[in-house]
Amino acid sequence: MNKELMLSNITKRYGKLVAVNDVSLRLTNGVYGLLGANGAGKSTLIKIIVGLEKEDFGNIEYLKNNKKTDLLSNIGYLPQFPSFYPKFTAKEFLDYMVSLKSSNKKHTSRYTEELLKLTNLYEFKNNKIGSFSGGMKQRLGIAQALINDPEILILDEPTAGLDLKERIHFRNLISSMATDKIIILATHIISDVEFIAKEIIMIEKGCIIKKDTSENLLKEVENMTWEIKTTEKNIKKYLDLYSVSNILETRSGYVIRIISKEKPSEDAYLVKPNLEDYCIYNFEVN
Amino acid sequence: MFLEFKKSFFRPYIIVITLILMLLNIFFFTNRYAYLTLKSTETVNEYMYFYPMVEGKIEEEKVHKIFELKNENLEKYNSGILSYKDKNGNTLYSHANIITLQTLIEDLEYTYLYPLNMEKIVNQSKENLKFFDTEKHIYEINKNKKIIKDYSNRYIPKFGLTRGYELLFNYKISSLVLLFILILPLSSLFAEEKENKYYQIFIGEKVKKRCIKFKIISSYIFIFVLSLIFYIMDIFCFNRIWPMNEIFNPIYSLKLYKNTFLNTSIFSFLIINFLFMLIAYIFFGTLFMIVSLNSKKVFVSLVINYIILISVIILSDFINIPFNPFNLLNNKDMFKGFYVKRILSYHIYEPWYYLIFSLIFIFLLMCVLKRSVKKW
Known part of the structure; x- marks a missing residue:
């Protein structure tokens, strides 16, 4: 089924501050990584899409086979800092959310158990949410976002608090769902979206500055990513002069990763760029 | 619905406070009230000693x-x-x-x-x-x-123990206790969702509406169940203090209702009395919910609701309007005699007059509630 989420000229102001500035996007099935620094406007844009904030200008449409469809009933959403009822158990919470979200009579107790299994929470189903770690709450948030198998999944910082194993599990879960869903994933953990995102949307000061595939974006920093083996005393010099995307301590000293159009030093050598390098380049060099 | 009920009302602090106030009501308030009215329990014992000699027809x-x-x-x-x-x-x-x-x-x-x-x-x-x-x-x-x-044709078929009923109909402390309990969960009902940002996961009108519907219905169920428990509890308490019987005798077998216009039994009047009180609780419950819907902090909602309740209690003696919610709680005087009010060219008994106005006010409150729901 042909699905399109169309954002046209979305603008949102808080007093004099323009949080989202004339944003237009056309999203189809697949994962979209929404990247931006803190305060760039990611969360505001997401809140507008899910109806928690009202846009000052512009409109949002969801089209299925070119036919306008209700957007909000097709959205699954995980907020940035989700808070759930602490006295509920995980199972009770999901049962409650299913009773609110779903009119499907087949969505019974077994359905919520499936969701708990999917997010690796089944063995904690009878534990109170108040006793959950941040990562477990995040997984529970993901589980509630998946109720009703939504066509659009919007996840704001979904991997915050998840350990490495959970993040890999989460990435695989998202990848497996990407074929028939529009998934927007706002994160500051770039590696979470680098390999699963169909396109990366970069937002800065409320404006979309880039929207392209990872490969195309990386082409922009090709032949600009350098590594230099150096000593501790030279680190500050490089930090002052260049955009540094990583400093790695090794047995023989330090390896500094620099994004620069010119070769930063004689012993610098070119390396294959990644999305993190691109982001550093965009948010610092530009 | 059960989960909404559990979430909003099965909370340790609500259960503990309700139990404490219930026990206080059973073992202190009712006894104290009975003592002030009867002066001594020996009177009851002596009355009960002689009563079997004249009981019945x-x-x-x-x-x-x-x-x-x-x-x-x-x-x-x-x-x-x-x-x-x-x-x-x-x-x-x-x-x-x-x-x-x-x-x-x-x-x-x-x-x-x-x-x-x-x-x-x-x-x-x-x-x-x-x-x-x-x-x-x-x-x-x-x-x-x-x-x-x-x-016409009124008579009392059997001589029964009616003084306990009179104590019950005069006693109003449990109504106040109940109102003070109701404020706790109803003040936080909506305000808590805002304060803790739980509402963020309710995406779309349908979900939001269903959540609000669950909350409102479970609140009214809570009000009904708790008021019924308190009412039955009061009946048992006063039955313990001064035993009651002949529940199917006419209501005018109670001296308190000697001149009442009602021709119903004591049992029916117990139901009428309860329904009047229930309407008053629904009125206050709806009011508390409206305040909660319009508050972002539980504490603010709680304080406003207590101020409203205390103000209404204080002002109720001075307000002479067709609808005073306390008239419904303290409804014994309405049924005492033959009090008729005039609406246009119709004459209507005073309790029904107050009932009509109360229902109109509750309807208006529900309209306000509906408006507040849209903004939530």
């Missing part, structure tokens, strides 16, 4: 025996016998017996003479009717017709 033989007993005790008292033992070995006090038997005789008289007293009222109304008929005074004609219709 009033017969001359039974009345005669009570009079005899009173005279016997009077003679004993006059000859200096202050206490004596009955055939079962119980110690009886002649002076206390005289007072108790006098009370019993008064109660018997009330029951026995009730048809005669009502007949007098009916006859008086018949005469009034003739007079106003010639004067063409429509209001008085209708009023007297109503009196004749409602008060």
